[in-house]
Amino acid sequence: MDEGSPLRYxxxxxxxxxxxxxxxxxxxxxxxxxxxxxxxxxxxxxxxxWSDHASRLADTCxxxxxDHGLTDADLKGRIDETLAANDLADAxxxxxITRGVQPGTLDPQPAVDPTVVVIVKPLxxxxxxxxxxxxxxxxxxxxxxxxASSRAIPADAKTHNYLNGILARLELRVTGADxxxxxxxxxxxxxxxxxxxxFADGTSLKTPSLDGPVLPGxxxxxxIETAEEEGIPVEExxxxxxxxxxxxxxxxxxxTWEIRPVATVDGxxxxxxxxxxxxPLTTLLSRLFDRRVEDRYYDGDRS
Amino acid sequence: MDEGSPLRYxxxxxxxxxxxxxxxxxxxxxxxxxxxxxxxxxxxxxxxxWSDHASRLADTCxxxxxDHGLTDADLKGRIDETLAANDLADAxxxxxITRGVQPGTLDPQPAVDPTVVVIVKPLxxxxxxxxxxxxxxxxxxxxxxxxASSRAIPADAKTHNYLNGILARLELRVTGADxxxxxxxxxxxxxxxxxxxxFADGTSLKTPSLDGPVLPGxxxxxxIETAEEEGIPVEExxxxxxxxxxxxxxxxxxxTWEIRPVATVDGxxxxxxxxxxxxPLTTLLSRLFDRRVEDRYYDGDRS
Numbered sequence: 001m002d003e004g005s006p007l008r009y010x011x012x013x014x015x016x017x018x019x020x021x022x023x024x025x026x027x028x029x030x031x032x033x034x035x036x037x038x039x040x041x042x043x044x045x046x047x048x049x050w051s052d053h054a055s056r057l058a059d060t061c062x063x064x065x066x067d068h069g070l071t072d073a074d075l076k077g078r079i080d081e082t083l084a085a086n087d088l089a090d091a092x093x094x095x096x097i098t099r100g101v102q103p104g105t106l107d108p109q110p111a112v113d114p115t116v117v118v119i120v121k122p123l124x125x126x127x128x129x130x131x132x133x134x135x136x137x138x139x140x141x142x143x144x145x146x147x148a149s150s151r152a153i154p155a156d157a158k159t160h161n162y163l164n165g166i167l168a169r170l171e172l173r174v175t176g177a178d179x180x181x182x183x184x185x186x187x188x189x190x191x192x193x194x195x196x197x198x199f200a201d202g203t204s205l206k207t208p209s210l211d212g213p214v215l216p217g218x219x220x221x222x223x224i225e226t227a228e229e230e231g232i233p234v235e236e237x238x239x240x241x242x243x244x245x246x247x248x249x250x251x252x253x254x255x256t257w258e259i260r261p262v263a264t265v266d267g268x269x270x271x272x273x274x275x276x277x278x279x280p281l282t283t284l285l286s287r288l289f290d291r292r293v294e295d296r297y298y299d300g301d302r303s
Numbered sequence: 304m305d306e307g308s309p310l311r312y313x314x315x316x317x318x319x320x321x322x323x324x325x326x327x328x329x330x331x332x333x334x335x336x337x338x339x340x341x342x343x344x345x346x347x348x349x350x351x352x353w354s355d356h357a358s359r360l361a362d363t364c365x366x367x368x369x370d371h372g373l374t375d376a377d378l379k380g381r382i383d384e385t386l387a388a389n390d391l392a393d394a395x396x397x398x399x400i401t402r403g404v405q406p407g408t409l410d411p412q413p414a415v416d417p418t419v420v421v422i423v424k425p426l427x428x429x430x431x432x433x434x435x436x437x438x439x440x441x442x443x444x445x446x447x448x449x450x451a452s453s454r455a456i457p458a459d460a461k462t463h464n465y466l467n468g469i470l471a472r473l474e475l476r477v478t479g480a481d482x483x484x485x486x487x488x489x490x491x492x493x494x495x496x497x498x499x500x501x502f503a504d505g506t507s508l509k510t511p512s513l514d515g516p517v518l519p520g521x522x523x524x525x526x527i528e529t530a531e532e533e534g535i536p537v538e539e540x541x542x543x544x545x546x547x548x549x550x551x552x553x554x555x556x557x558x559t560w561e562i563r564p565v566a567t568v569d570g571x572x573x574x575x576x577x578x579x580x581x582x583p584l585t586t587l588l589s590r591l592f593d594r595r596v597e598d599r600y601y602d603g604d605r606s
Contacts, residue, residue, distance in 0.1 A: 009328060022325035023333055025312060025399075025420045030326055032465035033336025064466075065473045096328075105559075106465065106497050107472050117328045148455035149488060152448065152467055161466040162335035162409065163367075164455055169410050170368045185452060185488065194409050256408075 010082045010118035027115050029098030033160035034108065035115075036060035037096040040079070041255045043126050043297035045089040048255065050076055052218045053095075056158065061097065063157040068097050068114040075116070082118040090125035092133075092256055093118065096160065126258060127294035128287075133256050137263035137278065140192070140250070141177035142241050143168040147190040147213040155190075155213035165193035179252060181241065181265065184212045188238045195254040196220040199247035200281045204233035206247075212238060219253040226288045232281070241266070249279030259286045313385045313421035330418050332401030336463035337411065338418075339363035340399040343382070344558045346429050346600035348392040351558065353379055355521045356398075359461065364400065366460040371400050371417040378419070385421045393428035395436075395559060396421065399463065429561060430597035431590075436559050440566035440581065443495070443553070444480035445544050446471040450493040450516040458493075458516035468496035482555060484544065484568065487515045491541045498557040499523040502550035503584045507536035509550075515541060522556040529591045535584070544569070552582030562589045 009021040029035035037060075038053045047053070054072040061068060079093055098115040099108055124131050145167045147155065153164070168180035179192040189208050191197055196217040198207045205227050208214050227234050244250060250262035250270045261278040262270055270279075278286075312324040332338035340363075341356045350356070357375040364371060382396055401418040402411055427434050448470045450458065456467070471483035482495040492511050494500055499520040501510045508530050511517050530537050547553060553565035553573045564581040565573055573582075581589075 011328060018329075019327075021328045023328055024322075025314060025324045025326055025422060026321070027333070030330070030333045031463060032469060033463050034466065034469055064469070065476075106468055108469055110476075119328060144454070146452065146454045148451040149449065152451035152455070152488070154470075157466075159466055160334060160336050161464040162337065163460075163462055163464040165409055166335060166337055166367070166411055167457075173368075173413075185455070 007120060008082065008085045009120070010078045010116070012115055013078075015081065015085050021117070021119075023098070023115055023117070024101050026101045027098055028100060028102060028108070029096065029115060029160055032106065033162070034064070035096050035098035035160040036064060036066060037094060037158055037160060039255050040093040040095065041123065041126070042083055042088065042091040042093055042120075043293050045083060046297055047076075047079060047093060048293070048297070049218050049222065052221065056216065056218070057095070057097070060157040060159060063154050064099070064159065065108060066097065066099050066114070067110070067112055068116075069112070070097070070114070070116065078116060078118050082120050086120055088120055088122055090123055092121040092123040098160070123256070125298070126290065127298050128290045130290065132258065132260070134260045135178070137261040138179050138252055139177040139264045140179050140181045140252070140262050140266070141172055141175045142181040142183065142266055143171045145171060145180070145182065147182045147184050149185050150213050156210070156216055158215065168193045181244065183241065187240070188212060189241055189244055190214050192252055195252035195257060195260070197244070198223065198251050198253065199244050200249040200279065201243070201247050204235045205281065206235045206237065206239060206243075209236040209238060217253055219255055219258060222289065222292070223253055223259065223285055226285060226292065230284070230288065249282050251282045251285075259289055310423060311385065311388045312423070313381045313419070315418055316381075318384065318388050324420070324422075326401070326418055326420070327404050329404045330401055331403060331405060331411070332399065332418060332463055335409065336465070337367070338399050338401035338463040339367060339369060340397060340461055340463060342558050343396040343398065344426065344429065345386055345391065345394040345396055345423075346596050348386060349600055350379075350382060350396060351596070351600070352521050352525065355524065359519065359521070360398070360400070363460040363462060366457050367402070367462065368411060369400065369402050369417070370413070370415055371419075372415070373400070373417070373419065381419060381421050385423050389423055391423055391425055393426055395424040395426040401463070426559070428601070429593065430601050431593045433593065435561065435563070437563045438481070440564045441482050441555055442480040442567045443482050443484045443555070443565050443569070444475055444478045445569050446474045446483045446485055448474060448483070448485065450485045450487050452488050453516050459513070459519055461518065471496045484547065486544065490543070491515060492544055492547055493517050495555055498555035498560060498563070500547070501526065501554050501556065502547050503552040503582065504546070504550050507538045508584065509538045509540065509542060509546075512539040512541060520556055522558055522561060525592065525595070526556055526562065526588055529588060529595065533587070533591065552585050554585045554588075562592055
């Protein structure tokens with residue numbers, strides 16, 4: 001990528017300069033948010049846990065009844081082409097598949113000519129001793145906006161319908177917090193607007209169960225696997241906001257942030273040990289996560 | 304409009320041929336469905352009840368925290384220009400305002416450079432003796448997909464987040480029904496995927512109250528006003544699906560369909576009087592609606 005030249009995105013099979021990367025105003029992705037997407041992280045030129053993302057994308061399209069007819073290899077190829085065209089090894093990647101333009105209005109038609117978009121942004125490398133891709137420990141605030149019931153909006157489908165999360169983030173303007181703590185319709189803890197939530201209380205690592213309106217995050221799964229490999233007990237359940245407020249450690253996970261420690265919950269400091277912001281379990285899991293990225297994508301070689 | 308030439312849409316202040324009417328893939332309307340919209344009907348070159356639509360659009364933008372800085376007159380002007388450019392007097396009109404392209408990801412920024420889009424389609428004129436803009440009496444089917452609670456997605460905000468309605472319409476593929484009968488989280492009747500619902504049981508005209516997750520439809524309001532002017536009792540309340548299934552008459556309303564009679568609910572014929580599909584109250588209100596359009600927009604003169 002030349003210095004100063006725009007990024008190039010992949011739109012419907014073509015690489016185009018970002019300012020020319022557009023979709024029709026009649027594309028259902030624009031008109032209705034009728035689109036599936038994945039946010040991925042590329043480390044050393046390779047996307048992290050592609051098969052997990054591809055599998056979740058397929059689940060989302062199944063929920064949407066969106067039969068796009070593209071193979072995982074085709075989709076992966078478009079991501080790889082976009083990274084190569086921008087000479088990017090360490091990057092943020094967003095892959096979207098929409099139902100395209102169709103005749104009529106709201107009714108989705110079975111015959112789909114999908115719109116496929118790949119957006120990339122440079123993002124510093126992960127792995128051992130890397131700088132995190134977030135602004136430091138998060139301030140988390142419980143919002144009045146609740147997660148929708150899965151009977152209305154399936155939480156395991158990752159779509160361009162993001163109003164629920166936007167409304168939650170809007171509430172944070174008043175408090176200055178970074179991320180929302182969103183509750184399910186019964187008032188139990190679900191997740192953030194763009195992150196899964198974990199907390200620890202001295203006996204185990206806890207995270208809201210996927211039975212509730214919770215996205216099955218790829219980083220969430222990676223953290224659970226990592227903890228279990230270390231013999232750390234992991235419990236998935238339904239928790240009250242108080243359980244999070246009283247926890248010794250709290251952290252958020254998503255593909256961009258990886259593991260982001262939480263400094264405060266509803267204005268209360270998270271510091272069960274009376275010490276610093278980041279507890280020992282958060283530190284351990286962050287290091288193990290970095291090591292996993294380092295070993296798998298950089299072969300221990302700092303570039 | 305020349306025969307065979309494409310329609311022209313209004314995008315960000317410019318009239319452009321429909322195939323060139325696009326938005327950035329980074330526009331928040333595309334990325335998150337972060338946009339407000341109105342569907343309107345133009346009769347004889349004038350949009351029906353503009354001030355009601357403008358007022359609801361303002362409410363939606365307020366809910367979204369979207370300060371677009373445009374006046375109602377500016378927005379109305381863009382609609383009028385689009386109708387004129389296409390030489391359309393009787394038309395479907397969709398006006399959308401998105402939060403535009405912003406730095407960062409999900410967090411909405413206060414400074415907004417909005418994207419404003421006006422789409423138009425020819426739609427036969429309304430008024431007395433006009434052909435309706437729907438495919439005849441509707442088959443309505445209760446869906447498993449429920450309306451989201453207003454604590455999650457405010458039902459009075461008309462946004463590009465339409466997944467809830469799409470999922471409901473997808474269920475209809477199996478049954479062949481035209482419109483969904485969507486229930487609120489408690490199992491009471493709310494509305495269709497794109498229409499408000501009315502029914503009559505011999506004593507009054509009934510429609511789900513705006514206390515539930517129900518869009519404050521402009522046609523809904525017009526029907527209520529029309530009925531009240533005729534001395535027909537109107538009750539807004541919370542109703543079970545059985546109340547609709549057992550009603551003497553059922554109809555749907557939206558800006559495009561105006562008043563659309565319902566022939567069946569969950570496969571059961573709506574024919575309280577044992578006669579045809581459309582009951583006397585539906586017929587009366589349809590005629591009064593047509594007369595209102597005729598008098599106001601065509602001055603009684605058939606073109």
